[in-house]
Amino acid sequence: MAAVTGESFASLQEQLADTLDGAELAVAAELFHALDVLDSSPALRRSLTDPSREAQDRASVVRALFGAKVRAGTATVLEAVASQRWSRERDLGDAVERLAVSVAAVQAEKGGLEGLEALESDLLSFRRAVSSSHEVQHALTEPQAEAEAKRKLAGRLSAGVGAEARLLIDRAVTAPRGLRPEALVERFAGQVAARQQRWIAQVTVAKELDVAHQRRLSSSLDRYFGRELKLDVVVDPSVVGGIRVQVGDEVVDSTVSTRLNDLNRRLAG
Template sequence: MAVQFSGSSASSESFASLQSDLAETLASAELAVADELFSALDVIDSSAALRRSLTDPALEPAARTGVVASLFGAKAQPSTVRILEAVVSRRWGAERDLGDAVEALAVSVVAAKAERDGLQGLEALESALLSFRRTVADSHELQRALTEQQAPAEAKQKLAAALSPQVSAEARLLIDRAVTAPRGLRPSALIERFAEQIAARQQRWIAQVTVAKNLDSSYLEKLSASLDKYFGRELKLDVVVDPTVVGGIRVQVGDEVVDSTVSSRLNSLSRKISR
């Protein structure tokens, strides 16, 4: 699933050109580069004036890249600065789109690092993120703890580490990022976005499957094959057990929802009766 931008199509075109022009840099960068990109994003997000200057089409690209060099040139690795300069040299339809691009490129660096360990490394990264998302989604108490604005970042990182103790360094970086700087989203929603980007790298989508009770492995295999055929591509199943669905199954892939739960049919009937 492609990265979504709030601005005009210019933002999507800019990001596509970035991915192409930076392909070698992103593929070979170490994990520290992703960490530095996230840190730079924090600086950008903290200043409206800086965001305006970095996205102002009236300023020449050289002037915008000069701002990046002055802010980060002495603090970050050359690869990090190169990526940031490439980002600000593009045109963005909305100020937030620039930050979203930096975030997505940081995730690309993390994914590429995992991918250098083979597809199994990329699969393990995706699975770790989805497992953490399910753990948090299943507990209102955890959701409150991770969204408490007054709680220090260190406390959230410590809780996240306790919930995902055996994950890779790549997964740890993305999980810590999601719980400490979700940028207006719920941490679980940002984790989901990260996982979708990694799934897209493997040319597949994530299917969120909600059921009333656990499904056995044979049923999951049949369901996976059926959904692959229905949507016309390979899907990664992210199964969530929710007793409130009252039987049946609900599948969401992107914006498309297939809902055959009893609760859905009852709600539909109720709407018809009330008309």
């Protein structure tokens, strides 16, 4: 991912956090539909990625095209995407796709870590089913086959999955955007797996914690982060003392080794 695109997507994730958290699954479906429109129109993509146009102008194009046809959350996401700078035209669509998957993951996350794990499992089970059969792979990539036929085949291979997995699997088999369907499903699963890190506290300590200490630590971290986390405790004598906790991108570090390193840097500076 080019630097400009990477910075733009990171900015979008921060800017849209509340919108994505409050979005319905239907918003993901609308984002995928908007992506189809973008993919079908080179002129529109050029207009929305033209660095000489003001961000407000690009957002107004999206508002005029989609605003009255989609939910408010969908419009907010699309306008935010159009307002960012992108290294390539395709990056615009890739961002919309990733944000649609984020909405689906947020819906699954209403069931906590277990909900995300179930979504990832559904996606990977489908990928394995497709990868194990050359006939299925051929059927899902046959250019002349109708989208509805591919959707029905995918439904037979993934009966009983949740609504979020159903949306993502159907999307992958009907509009894989140049990838093999099973490869796109695997990419979706990777994005869901990455979100699971928000529910896992990676704890590094100098020596083993007894059960009572782990229980107290778990309770404290749950209160601090506002959700029930799963502890992943690693013993590393090099930290000397204290504790290091990482949950997603957030790090809380009170180890002796870190404090000594900070002191050495200040003395050297």
